[in-house]
Amino acid sequence: MNFYDYELPESSIAQAPLAERAASRLLVLDRARPELAHRQFSDLPEYLRAGDLLVVNETRVIPARLRARRPGGGRAEVFLVRPAPDGRWLALVKPGSRLKPGAEVTLLGADDDVGGRAIVEEVAAEGMRLVRFPDGDVEALVARLGDVPLPPYIKRDAEAADRERYQTVFARVPGAVAAPTAGLHLTDELLGRLAAMGVALARLVLHVGPGTFRPVQVEDPAEHHVDAEWCSIPAETAAAVNSARAAGGRVVAVGTTTTRALEAAARRAWPLEPMEGFVDLYIHPPFEFRVVDALITNFHLPRSSLLLLASAFAGRERVLAAYREAVQKGYRFYSYGDAMLIV
Secondary structure (H helix, E strand, C coil), X not given: CHHHCCCCCHHHECCCCCCCHHHCEEEEECCCCCCEEEEEHHHHHHHCCCCCEEEEECEEECCCEEEEECCCCCEEEEEXXXXXXXXXXXXXXXXXXXXXXXXXXXXXXXXXXXXXXXXEEEECHHHCEEXXXXXXXXXXXXXXXXXXXXXXXXXXXXXXXXXXXXXXXCCCEXXXXXXXXXXXXXXXXXXXXXXXXXXXXXXXXXXXXXXXXXXXXXXXXXXXXXXXXXXXXXXXXXXXXXXXXXXXXXXXXXXHHHHHHXXXXXXXXXXXXXEEEEECCCCCCXXXXXXXXXXXXXXXXXXXXXXXXXXXXXXXXXXXXXXXXXXXXXXXXXXXXXXXEEC
16 A cells, blocks of 8 residues: 555644635646646636536534543543434444443533533444433533544644534534535635536535544555445435536536545436435545546545545546645645645
């Protein structure tokens, strides 16, 4: 996997968002041209045209990180991943060695005041635990006590402002534990400009899980797998995709999550049909894209499945060359960083 590595100074990792969402830089990689273009994200309308369909992921990040105290007084953490069908939650817990089935922790508020309880009941797949909350409404508990689950490469605690800025302006359906970060650059004003020029907008949901940060650790990328994530593509979105393709318009995916959702659905039925359920499509070179014609994405971690997806779309050599140029020109990387458009 060394051939999906690249050098990145720690100073290039964005630790906070810019004051204005659309003020981010935009690196444009046109697969038909050798040179890159360096623009602002607010210039996006120059690269789209009437008849294009912009598809966004309207998942909403939940405040999934819960601070806790063990019976002996030691600190703990319960990181919610998704609800289980029986009312419990799948979660990652720290320290895992101390929180075995039967362990109970006290959940803490902002001033370390007691906010509730969580009981670890079972060991689940992929290092997770099944956790029960015996003190009432879990959603209300999480809203009151939970912290925004900023990625591990952001070396600061979550702040009040992150509750709004680590969400897209179209976030609607709670369930993600990481933001679909390509969408963080879009604003209502920019979406209005695109609509005025004839670019249609369609929405789907893919609840981003913690596996998005899991590196590819096998030498043969084809042997890696990605975690299943819940996805919903409504009938109107499937119809919009089919209509755009039939009319010669381009499907422009905002983010790798949107791309995986659309391409997974296309492998179930084509023309696209509405769907709801878990998807675990892993996109890596070589890959035949059946739906997506253009991709808006952020810059991704080395050896990540997201970097492999971008490489499948534009070619490994071109993507890594673009990343090297982005580093040289001072682009900001990762979740709160700048964006890339591949056309």
